[in-house]
Amino acid sequence: MEFPEWFLRWLVFGALGLSSCGAITLLWLLLRDSKAKKLW
């Protein structure tokens, strides 16, 4: 039994999506915290 192609596809594209959203989220949070003077 082997992992099907669709599983691999979803795994990699899911990881790509999550990473891209993650990077954008981090930058957005930076902007938000920075505006609110709550960086640290």
Next chain:
Amino acid sequence: MNEFQALLPPHIGYVLLAVFGIAWVALGVWWGRLATSYEGYTVAGRNVGLAMGAATAVATWITSNTTMLAPQFALELGVWGMLAYATASFGLFAFAPMATRIRRLMPNGFTAVEFMRRRYGAWGGIPFLIISLFYALTWLISMAMAGGKLLEVLSSIPYEQGMTVVLTVCVLYTLFGGMYAVIGTDFIQSVIIMIGLIVVAVTVLLHVDMGQIHGSLSQQRPMLLSILFPAALMALFNNMLFGFGEIFHSNVWWSRAFAMRENVGGKAYLLGGLLWLPIPILAGFLGLAAPALGIGISQPDTVGPVVAAHLLGFGGAILVFIIVFCSLASSIDSLLAATADLLAHDVALPTVRRLGWEPSDMGKRWLAGGAVVLLGLVAWIVALPNISDLATVLFFAGPLVGSCIWPILGGLYFRRPGGLAAGLAMLLGSGLGLLAYFQIGWYVGSLVGAAVSGLVFGSIVWLFPQRYDFARLRQPPPRAGQRATQAPAADVGTGAGQLPVNPRQEGE
């Protein structure tokens, strides 16, 4: 050596090192202006927000291993190997509620060892301090060695020079900026690593179709696609437990929990885990894509950089160099800061107090700074001879940190566990876990360590239940000489000072 030698000549490597080195040190000095007190220097004023908090969790957990070893895991253990590496993020998820509780239980706390000492007394504090220092030092030395080796592989910079520069840069900015510099640079480093890996993975997908990758693996290396791959499945559980043990016990994570603003820690670790989860999958994907791209791999641990350089050429080699340098720095600085806190707060401060000196706030800051320099020096001296066997010492830490999981969880959430249960669980779990490591294999070390520790801990707690009062942890730590004057009879093994009992009970 491999293709990188031709693609990235040493002078480009030196330029990149100089640019990033100067930038990190300058940022360290800049952020160091905020660290005006010991609390500011060690826990960034306990006011770190969500953006910085989440980013520092991601960056610290992305070591050079994540970017270099995950592709190797995928190349050798297949899809399960990739997933096995990704399970290390579960440690961050599991630590999220713990971070909230740690911050609430110890609003004035500094280190994980301080918690264990105050919660369990010497029985829990001393074995935990030894395990923490062993783990932190071996991780630090292995990172310094990895730095030297990777820079040599990527750009032909001699090992000694690369290792020295990476370590010196990290020591300098951690020394000048303390936790502010570590967390601030972590933010930049995490964004660089994430964007860099996305660029490399997208480039791979533009060059080769997923169907081709699957087909090529199915024909050439079917085991890598196998759902039932016993070694990979064992690696998955072992890696997950190692991750839990590493994160639960390490002061790297505790110091961040203390540094974050109240109610931020839980969210930051949860978000950090979500952002970290795809990183080993993206890095591992490079390993899986290698056969379809027709890239022959002579050294499995360099498969990631080889694939990136093959597809992106000179730019790819530079990108990988930057990603690797950021991965190294983000872990080394965190280790330096957190371990220096342990040395200053749990070793040096009690020692000087016993000698009759109560250091001022600035004196404590100097102690912490001195510990950063000392750690950097020790790591440099041990890493300089480049003894390859030393790097494997880190794996011994698997059973040791696995044996800490239950005493930490029990101590944080329940009143019944006492010092004897914690101490014996760590000692027996570590001993039998190490035995299993040598007699059976690396993939069972953490499993046995955690299992034995859990059995011992549970049995002693069941046989000799205590009644710990969590309110004690909220008080500022007792000074030397302020020992318990009236330890409760049932609280065997706790050396913590007797403090007012809060009627509100927590846990159980």
